[in-house]
């Protein structure tokens with residue numbers, strides 16, 4: 616087996632108020648995989664994600680991205696390798712135009728001129744937003760802003776794309792369009808989601824985090840069709856949704 620792109624080992628973390636959110640998490644994501652991170656509210660999913668690019672630093676254990684440990688000293692390179700798309704695109708878009716927002720990261724890495732323009736166009740094209748390059752982000756719809764947020768991260772050529780609740784607040788058509796975009800990207804993905812059909816559609820493997828530990832993992836169709844496991848971790852499928860039947864149509 617190759618070295619995982621993302622290798623989390625024994626990760627434990629307590630917040631400054633003493634609340635322990637992670638109790639020794641092991642998670643491995645290999646190149647080209649799309650993995651869903653599932654779990655009830657308060658399980659520690661966001662806390663884990665915030666360790667992947669060094670917003671939080673491990674209390675115990677380690678996080679390694681393509682062999683490079685997430686430490687203060689490596690933070691710049693880690694943030695190039697790990698692109699996080701947060702739940703609220705407004706946390707990520709702060710420039711006057713879409714083009715400037717997408718250019719911000721690669722410009723910080725020293726890209727200039729035509730090479731920078733080409734990188735911005737490439738990233739916006741991947742998310743179908745190239746026509747909106749000169750618009751102010753706050754003139755876009757929520758779904759369009761989420762796509763631009765994805766483009767700001769893709770422009771950095773990340774080794775792993777981490778998405779926190781990518782389908783939240785999207786109408787059904789935007790939700791489907793984003794799924795089509797994500798499926799076509801040639802990038803390793805870790806996706807936190809409560810949208811279980813979305814996890815099934817996009818991610819071959821799912822990991823359940825609960826109580827700050829990995830409680831189970833396996834093929835998404837197997838995880839979602841295990842009624843006892845689902846109940847134990849407060850995971851609920853939409854009424855009438857049959858994961859085995861749905862998986863057969865993918």
Ligand SMILES: Nc1ncnc2c1ncn2[C@@H]1O[C@H](COP(=O)(O)OP(=O)(O)OP(=O)(O)O)[C@@H](O)[C@H]1O
Nearest residue numbers: 630632634636654655656657658659660661662663
């Ligand atoms: N800044 C903080 N200080 C103290 N405790 C925190 C802080 N942020 C989160 N927590 C606690 O850590 C635990 C894990 O929270 P986290 O946000 O990682 O869960 P989550 O799985 O992402 O939940 P959700 O599905 O609701 O987004 C929770 O008990 C939460 O109350």
